[in-house]
Amino acid sequence: MxxxxxxxxxxxxxxxxxxxxxxxxxxxxxxxxxxxxxxxxxxxxxxxxxxxxxxxxxxxxxxxxxxxxxxxxxxxxxxxxxxxxxxxxxxxxxxxxxxxxxxxxxxxxxxxxxxxxxxxxxxxxxxxxxxxxxxxxxxxPSPFKEAAILTIDGVGEWATTAIGYGNDHTIKIISELHFPHSVGLLYSAFTQYIGFRVNSGEYKLMGLAPYGNPNSQQTKNYKEKILGEMVDIREDGSVLLNMKYFKYATGLKMTADKKWTRLFGIPPRNAESEISQEYMNMALAIQQITEEIVLKLAKTAKKLTNSDYLVMAGGVALNSVANGKLLESKLFKDIWIQPAxxxxxxxxxxxxxxxxxxxxxxxxxxxxxxxMKGAYLGPEFNNKDILGIIRKHNAQYKYFEHFNELTEVVAEKISEGNVIGWFQGRMEFGPRALGNRSILGDARNPEMQKKMNLKIKYREGFRPFAPTVLEEDTQDYFVMDSPSPYMLHVIPVKEERLKPLPAGYSEMELYERLYHLRSDVPAITHIDFSARIQSVNKNTNPKYWNLINAFKKQTGYGVIVNTSFNVRGEPIVCNPDDGFRCFMRTEMDFLVIGNYLFDKNQQEKLINDSNWKEQFKLD
Structure with missing residues (x-):
């Protein structure tokens, strides 16, 4: 049995x-x-x-x-x-x-x-x-027979960081860092102070950090104050936090705000308010310190296990910028990170x-x-389910008998500047949409990043978008020589794709820098010429691969924009009804569910759905 x-x-x-x-x-x-x-x-x-x-x-x-x-x-x-x-x-x-x-x-x-x-x-x-x-x-689930293991998060029972070793079916925890000293809670404290929500805004902090000026004296001062007053980083990557600056151990907040204000000279930022350069520099300072800690911890894991391979999990393992730096260091032959x-x-x-x-x-x-089966571990829906939502919403559609014909049409729609809701197969497990519950656009389009942030996702305009690239074309666009199927590494865009910068670029206002044409794939090139990439393998997700390949045949580019199929504050869509409602709430142009194509211009407006912005509180 x-x-x-x-x-x-x-x-x-x-x-x-x-x-x-x-x-x-x-x-x-x-x-x-x-x-x-x-x-x-x-x-x-x-x-x-x-x-x-x-x-x-x-x-x-x-x-x-x-x-x-x-x-x-x-x-x-x-x-x-x-x-x-x-x-x-x-x-x-x-x-x-x-x-x-x-x-x-x-x-x-x-x-x-x-x-x-x-x-x-x-x-x-x-x-x-x-x-x-x-x-x-x-x-x-990693592809390694044996590996060093590094887990970093806020806190579990007592442990906040653990280094272990896995071999065959055994796992041994070798070393732990204990509460209240926590890399994850340190990062979350800055997340809150910079005006984002703990446990959901850490991605925003990571996305904001590249807008900080690395050459600014203010950024350097922030780093000196964090390292001099708040956190003592040991050579092995363990940290000792000065708890007079933190309230999470005993309070209802993360930070002792008055002490932070005295230390940094700026008050906590109000949520949704304009983001000034000071907060961007602060975000960069804590991001760089986090990267330093992760790299030191990885070196310790290497030293303690003598393994050529590393696996990672815990919330801090979702810091894809730190992961990219770790990959770049060549400390290990290969690294595998749990997508969830x-x-x-x-x-x-x-x-x-x-x-x-x-x-x-x-x-x-x-x-x-x-x-992990590509992290495609969630529910799948059939034509009967799709026809159910068509009847429910009196939706107008076109059905394609042959999927290849559908991909040709959708690829052309993307190349024309349209935004596509793409709903196929089994839902992803983990925080990233990986081509089955995704919103897609043209990475070449200079207006796409702005359109998708403000008119589709209803979120802050500074936030970057990730590319999905055909696995075999990865090196044509990015400085990376291994697959990245789970969107967990931020990697530089290849230099030959970059555009020259104007004089005084780093002193420009946030949105002036953001909307400057930085490369020939501007919608996925972040302010620091990086991208959080997903490479798609033909065998792991053939439908998604075929769509991008059709786009490549039409445009010469084997890369598109991929963001999660949801609006800000909403979980990623699960079933066809979630998908259709999200499509109708936004300025998405087309929706694909299975072999069905829906054109926004042909739909009636949803009834009794006007309160959705109250339903999904901003994250």
Whole structure:
């Protein structure tokens, strides 16, 4: 009989469920995609129902359920932290501890109560540690037989960073950095101070950093103050934070704002306000410091394991700029990063641990290209589902009998400057849309970046867009000699594609710099001539590859713009109805679902959908 293990991540942020049968990932999904609540932290009942259905098994057929962390140890950390910082943090203590005592402390019972909605059998529940779950999510699906493991996030139980070693089916944690000293929480503190939301705005901080002036005395001063007053970086990459500047251990905020204002000379930025150069320089300073820490940690991982390969997970592993610098360093022969590197991926790691650690089963390495199946692990929909939304919305469409004919038409629409909603196959697992729930545009079009930010995504105009490139054409556009299937590396655009800069470029206002024509693929060339690339393999995603290849045949360019199919504050679309509604809310020109093509100009306006901007709060 097969061994089926359900992995669960819940109750912090980015709840998810994943299922593994006999060591193979069958399905994984974020709860937010079903509830339409961004970063939904509730028990992933919808995601669990989906993965069980995709696996074709009943809940009562499960061998075990594996939860992604140890609640008792987390509660111990909470109590010890409040004790250490007392009497500070009393208000936070009084709000947090009753919730723990009422709910989270009795996690096993809480989980059993939720699981009753799935079935009535009493199945064993496993509780691996948080960073071990991250480590498992990074190592087990990787293409390496053995590898150094680096996990970096805000905090799990006590650990905030862990270095380990994976070999065959075993994982050993060698070294840990403990709370409150945390690279992830340091970065999140700056995220909040610069006016973005913690746990969702870190991407914005990373995107804003290149607008900082690296030669500015102010940027240098910020770095000196951070390194002199806030954080002590040791040679091994471990950090010691000066907790008088941080409130996250005992308070309801990340930062001690008055102390920061005195130190840096600027107050915390109000959300949605204009971003001045000071905050751009601050973003650059903390980004550069984070890159330095990640590189030192990687060097330590290399030294402790003597491995030629590195795998990574944890929220900080989504810092694709740092990942690009790490790749560029050639410290390791190859690096593999879990595409669902945050807490959602913990569900997958926990399930893997049930198979390899609890059951003691051997590992079969998949290096073609890895065990993640392109991260296409979510639900898929058929023509019946699509026809259902056509009837529901009285949608006008054109159906293509042959998919190749559809790709020819869509490629031409992209080349004409249209923005396309592209909905195919199984939904992606992780925060990136990788060509199955994507919004696409022409990377050559100088107006595309502005149009997609302001008229499609309704988000800040400074934010960059990523390219998808045919894997075999990667080196024609980018300084990279290996695939990047999960959009987790920021890499320089090739020099021969760049345009000369005007005098005084680095002193120009943000949007003057942004809209300067920097390359022959301006829509995906960030302000510092970099791009966060996704390379697409013909075998991993043939439909998406065929579309880009059709575009290449028509234009000579094997690269297009790819951003996630959602508006700001909304989770990535899951089903055809989500896709059609998002299409109608925005100024997207065309929508493709399966073999159906929808032209915006032929549609009626949606009814009773005027409150969607209130429904999806800005992130």
């Amino acid at each position: 097969s061994t089926a293990i359900l992995g669960i991540s819940a109750y912090y942020h980015d709840s998810a469920a994943a299922i593994i049968i006999d060591g193979e990932i069958i399905a994984a999904a974020h709860e937010e995609r079903f509830t339409r609540k961004k970063h939904d932290s509730s028990f992933p009942i919808n995601a669990a129902k989906y993965v069980l259905s995709e696996a074709g098994i009943d809940y009562n057929d499960l061998t075990a359920i594996s939860f992604y962390d140890k609640p008792y140890i987390k509660f111990e950390r909470l109590l010890e932290t409040y004790h250490a910082f007392a009497p500070k943090g009393l208000i936070s203590f009084l709000s947090a501890v009753p919730v723990w005592i009422k709910e989270k402390l009795f996690m096993k019972k809480m989980l059993r109560d939720e699981l009753k909605h799935l079935g009535d059998k009493k199945i064993p529940i496993l509780f691996p540690e948080h960073h071990l779950s991250h480590a498992a999510s990074a190592f087990y 590197a945050g807490d959602a991926g913990g569900a997958l790691g926990a399930a893997y641990l049930g198979w390899h650690l609890w059951k003691g089963e051997k590992r079969h390495v998949n290096n073609k290209p890895d065990g």
